[in-house]
Amino acid sequence: MVITTKFDEVYKMIKEDALNNMGFGSGTSVLILAAPSCDGLCACRIFKSMLKVDGITHQILPVSCYEDLESADEKMIKNNEHLRSIIMINCGGGVDILETFNLEENAVVYIVDTHRPYHLANVLDEQKGVILDDGEDYEILQSLVNEDDDEGEGSMSSQSDAELDGVHSEMDRKKKRKRREAEAYEDRAGYYGCSASSIMYDLACKNRLDTLDDLLWFAIVGMSDQFVHERISRERYTKEIQKYNELVLSMHLSNDEGDARSHKGDRIEVKDEYRFMLYRHWNLYDAMYHSRYIACKLGIWKQNGRKRLEVLLARMGIPLDQSHQKYSAMREDIKDGL
Secondary structure (H helix, E strand, C coil): CEECCCHHHHHHHHHHHHHHHHHHCCCCCEEEEECCCHHHHHHHHHHHHHHHHCCCCEEEEECCCHHHHHHHHHHHHCCCCCCCEEEEECCCCCCCHHHHCCCCCCCEEEEECCEECCCHHHHHCCCCEEEECCCCCHHHHHHHHCCCCCCCCCCCCCCCHHHHHHHHHHHHHHHHHHHHHHHHHHCCCCEECCCHHHHHHHHHHHCCCCCCCCHHHHHHHHHHHHHHCCCCCHHHHHHHHHHHHHHHHHHCCCCCHHHHHHCCCCCCCCCCCCCCCCCCCCEHHHHHHCCHHHHHHHCCCCCCHHHHHHHHHHHCCCCHHHHCCEHHHCCHHHHHHC
């Protein structure tokens, strides 16, 4: 089952199952299986904060391969009568969960996975699998779910043989078209959808838990991770960042620069940054040299690549010795100029 809206109802189901299970033993009813990626960890952190607010006990297990899923099934899922909800973060979408896990009668698997395409068995499953999706492929997935089965509708006894043959022919054509659509979806090359941390943040917003500390920051980091690793297009990144800019400005309004500097504690600010690798924690030269963006523009791997980079720094008015200094030790006038 694929859900693109009503995320609040999904969390309500998880919460109710967990609270109802508390009176039947000390076993944990919520198991989180998270991929150890930046986006996966951010999404896991958001969901963990939500569970903590509602006092729901849970277990977190990192998974990075199929063997980890099999191990989790053997140790924590199989014959576990207390387990009600299995949350799979950035994993599980591409495998048949009914074949992977030995689920008890009351257990439900909730999938928040940025990897595409989904396994068709998970899409068509209406009982044990729930996929939280951004809705980008909703029409395609909906066409796979909706079976145009007209058998049993109306009275067949009053129809002639010719009419029945026409109905059956139309049903066969629809089934063949549906089969072709399913095969085309399964044969699509792997790609990425909305970040799992963004889905989890939407889940928190729907349940009015978005005011918790750091949740917005984790959502931004998870989405930025996708862009840095070129898993989403720049157009999609720009669209997503506009949404987060509005959220940041609405949560951290400041009248002028003085207010921002006098603010105590952590703060998210909207600023344009260079596409350099961790240059605030490194030195500027190495950050630019190891940046994929700069490498592609200047041809760093070629013989004259380093020379072009040094020429670029000279045109920017940055001495070479300063570019090799750690960013925190650079002259203030140069840092202000950046």
